[in-house]
Amino acid sequence: MPNSTTATTLGISEELLRRYDVAGPRYTSYPTADRFVEAFTVTQYEQALAQRAGGSLVGGGTPLSVYVHVPFCESVCYYCACNKVITRHHERAGEYLQALNTEMDLTLAHLGRAQTVSQLHLGGGSPTFLSDAELSQLMLDLHSRFKLAAGAEISIEVDPRTVTEQRLTHLRSLGFNRLSFGVQDFDPEVQKAVHRIQSFDSVASLMSQARALGFESTNVDLIYGLPLQTPESFARTVAQVAALRPDRIALYGYAHLPQRFKPQRRIDITQLPPAADKLHMLSGAIGGFIAKGYSYIGMDHFALPTDSLAVAKRQGRLHRNFQGYSTQADCDLIGLGVSAIGRVGATYSQNAKTLPEYYDSLRQGQLPVVRGLALTRDDLLRRAMIMALMCQGRVEFESIELAHLIKVREYFRPELEQLAPLQQAGMVTITPDAIEVTALGWYFVRAVAMVFDRYLQADRTRERFSKII
Incomplete structure (x- = not known):
């Protein structure tokens, strides 16, 4: 390195x-996922699951990771490129949780029940759109179908605007041991420009509470290249984040692709920083975080030297998966939920990207895979x-x-x-x-x-x- x-x-x-x-x-x-093809069939995915269950995959015995996509958000962030459903109708979550159960059962019919899982991640969207009771039910449903290994990484993406100390306490009681806070930038003008307002003090309070509750690792997501950002303003955000001492930091360059992601059309392109400024933001962030004791894991990740990601880097065990850098060098991934991507053996698969199509497949008793690659x-x-x-x-x-x-x-x-x-x-x-x-x-x-x-x-x-x- x-x-x-x-x-x-x-x-x-x-x-x-x-x-x-x-x-x-x-x-x-x-x-890359853009190379997935519709010619990849549900049958091929089912065969890959069965081969893993039968131990006939090349490199059989690889760890298993499970990703659950929760697409709902209460409001839109203009930079977002995730698959999401903007709604304030929380009752929609009930139907979705039932659909996840159906998908899990159809998956396990080929994979086998009680598969040992070493990583479980809830992403979105905003998983904290779900109520405490719904999160409890989802975790109960997962536990009834998969066997979580001792010491498994159980993580959830958190919108700081949707959680309180009581909610963090509940997440900890459900077994979550890792949190990822979506921050992006602390500058008020940048926050207004991307329609995501959250104060530094509120995030600092949540970070302190998470540490007191015994979460093993906390991550903060940042984005450089957003409208109205400057190298100077982003340096302030970097300093503020470093002061919070999250165990990990994910630093992404903003990808402005309005032709693909409709919310980005609300961003004023004239407010986007030039490439030279983006480079200075990246360089300044790398220098700023390293100066505060963080290890530079790679392209978009930093970690404290004691964090498992930094340990994996030192030991040559780093891998990249659909969530970024990972501690497991070779891990099959079961993707659950609308648009979720999975990797089993020498195959990739992706679920339907819209809720109607996702629900329709499951009602027909069929896994919602619509494309992939062998x-x-x-x-x-x-x-x-x-x-x-x-x-x-x-x-x-x-x-x-x-x-x-x-x-x-x-x-x-x-x-x-x-x-x-x-x-x-x-x-x-x-x-x-x-x-x-x-x-x-x-x-x-x-x-x-x-x-x-x-x-x-x-x-x-x-x-x-x-x-x-």
């Missing part, structure tokens, strides 16, 4: 910024290359060659040639045995990974992605 402290002090030329400020994937998976040998090989770059900042040729029975320099000859300009720019170092991302290259690690993306190299259609800076 490159020296991140050095990276924060590097000067990056305007020419280099212009050359590499291009659109590209975040690589929470490879192939990975080829080449996909698996390139995934290993890309994830090594994204997680360790280094690819050891020998380990790839032993696992995939290829010669890296022969198989990836064109890609290694494409890396030559990146090497000349000081972003990567290529030796006879490895590729390593440098401190400078860590700013542009997505550009390095993109070289090995066969789909992206084939069509060069990148409008669907955010800028890498």
